[in-house]
Amino acid sequence: MTNYEQARRMVVDHVTPAGVEKVLLLEAAGRVLAEDYVAPKDMPRWDNSAMDGFAVRSADCAIGTVLKVTDYIPAGVSSDEAIAPGCAARIMTGAPIPPGADAVVPIEETEATAESVKLLQQVKKHDHIRFKGEDVASGDTVITKGTLIGPPQVSLLASFSAVLVPVYRRVRVAILSTGDELVDVGTEPTASQIVNSNTLALATAIKLCGAEPVILGIARDDRESHRALLDEGLKADVLITSAGVSAGDRDLVREVSAELGVEEKFWKPGIKPGGPTAFGMKGSVPVFSLPGNPVSTMITFEEFARPALLRMMGHEKVFRRTVSGVLKEGARKKAGKLNFLRVHVTLENGRYVASTSGDQNTGILKTMLRCNALALLPADRTEFAAGEEVDLHLLDPTLELEV
Ligand SMILES: Nc1nc2c(c(=O)[nH]1)N[C@H]1C(S)=C(S)[C@@H](COP(=O)(O)OP(=O)(O)OC[C@H]3O[C@@H](n4cnc5c(N)ncnc54)[C@H](O)[C@@H]3O)O[C@H]1N2
Numbered sequence: 001m002t003n004y005e006q007a008r009r010m011v012v013d014h015v016t017p018a019g020v021e022k023v024l025l026l027e028a029a030g031r032v033l034a035e036d037y038v039a040p041k042d043m044p045r046w047d048n049s050a051m052d053g054f055a056v057r058s059a060d061c062a063i064g065t066v067l068k069v070t071d072y073i074p075a076g077v078s079s080d081e082a083i084a085p086g087c088a089a090r091i092m093t094g095a096p097i098p099p100g101a102d103a104v105v106p107i108e109e110t111e112a113t114a115e116s117v118k119l120l121q122q123v124k125k126h127d128h129i130r131f132k133g134e135d136v137a138s139g140d141t142v143i144t145k146g147t148l149i150g151p152p153q154v155s156l157l158a159s160f161s162a163v164l165v166p167v168y169r170r171v172r173v174a175i176l177s178t179g180d181e182l183v184d185v186g187t188e189p190t191a192s193q194i195v196n197s198n199t200l201a202l203a204t205a206i207k208l209c210g211a212e213p214v215i216l217g218i219a220r221d222d223r224e225s226h227r228a229l230l231d232e233g234l235k236a237d238v239l240i241t242s243a244g245v246s247a248g249d250r251d252l253v254r255e256v257s258a259e260l261g262v263e264e265k266f267w268k269p270g271i272k273p274g275g276p277t278a279f280g281m282k283g284s285v286p287v288f289s290l291p292g293n294p295v296s297t298m299i300t301f302e303e304f305a306r307p308a309l310l311r312m313m314g315h316e317k318v319f320r321r322t323v324s325g326v327l328k329e330g331a332r333k334k335a336g337k338l339n340f341l342r343v344h345v346t347l348e349n350g351r352y353v354a355s356t357s358g359d360q361n362t363g364i365l366k367t368m369l370r371c372n373a374l375a376l377l378p379a380d381r382t383e384f385a386a387g388e389e390v391d392l393h394l395l396d397p398t399l400e401l402e403v
């Protein structure tokens with residue numbers, strides 16, 4: 001049996017970014033930059049005023065001096081008229097500094113009329129001037145490949161009029177549910193049937209990663225149906241299946257996948273829920289064969305598939321944050337497997353406190369609803385006391401926010 005940490009590492013080590021595309025700047029939000037961005041120009045492009053006030057020659061400016069106002073330069077206008085000795089130009093924030101001026105005096109530090117301005121405070125050379133290239137110099141690598149694109153990156157790219165941005169492309173993730181007992185959402189199940197909720201749960205998780213779900217439907221418990229749909233799924237960038245991976249006589253996923261050329265890298269990664277999870281590769285296509293219990297499907301997606309999808313879309317940080325927290329209640333488990341305890345975490349006096357989110361039986365879906373983190377109970381341990389420190393995978397990024 002592969003150990004959980006090895007298995008998780010193995011998954012991300014087997015995948016590489018799926019490709020690059022150019023998208024409109026607004027579409028780049030939340031994507032990962034695929035090439036270094038080199039500034040094509042200086043920013044600012046010219047020396048400009050950081051204040052509404054007066055552009056002056058600092059050598060003229062003793063406290064109490066009265067200067068003649070000879071020009072007016074609002075933002076969006078530039079003036080070629082040099083500031084003569086004893087003169088000043090009224091200037092607004094962002095407007096280019098006129099020739100001859102070497103400082104700006106904020107309006108609050110003056111007494112001004114339409115024609116003149118009296119200086120009330122000391123003025124130093126370069127006061128309140130934003131110099132050409134002081135923010136970004138032409139030729140600087142300002143955003144490196146691999147950066148997640150958020151508002152600051154968009155702001156910078158927009159200020160250079162970068163209309164199209166090279167980003168790693170979204171991956172297409174095929175989802176195949178398996179099982180004769182399944183009916184589609186919207187169909188009333190008979191006594192022995194269940195509704196295929198896993199496909200939509202997986203599609204939701206895939207969308208939330210920024211990837212594109214491709215729904216293949218339901219494979220029935222026969223080889224032909226499995227073969228046809230698995231084969232179709234292998235045309236996507238990633239294939240995820242649900243159910244049919246444990247020891248049942250109808251559990252065909254691993255066998256038929258192998259026949260189609262999927263090379264299995266691990267099965268049973270030493271965890272619970274998610275015991276019979278399998279992972280393999282066909283060429284560059286990772287194949288995640290997840291167990292069918294909805295809780296197991298979601299947790300194994302979270303722990304194995306999500307990091308792989310993010311890596312394939314160029315993300316460098318692919319694992320959820322692991323933090324230390326304390327258990328509110330004691331817990332017990334069998335030795336042998338790492339257990340993911342579904343917990344509800346709160347931040348109390350700067351400490352994460354993890355309380356069970358309900359019945360931990362794998363069949364209990366409701367326990368996922370309040371679950372905002374997974375507590376990792378190590379494989380070799382059996383008893384955990386209330387107050388004991390454990391590792392937590394925070395599933396909810398807002399956990400650290402104040403309310
Ligand atoms: N003899 C053994 N039996 C089982 C083992 C084992 O090691 N030896 N492992 C158990 C564990 S752990 C799990 S988890 C399950 C996983 O089995 P499968 O992945 O093969 O899935 P199924 O048995 O087909 O289904 C399990 C469960 O999930 C429901 N299900 C399946 N598909 C969906 C779907 N698309 N939407 C919603 N719910 C779904 C299904 O009805 C079953 O209740 O095996 C144990 N058995």
Ligand code: MOO
Nearest residue numbers: 273274275296362
């Ligand atoms: O490991 Mo199974 O996934 O307990 O339910």
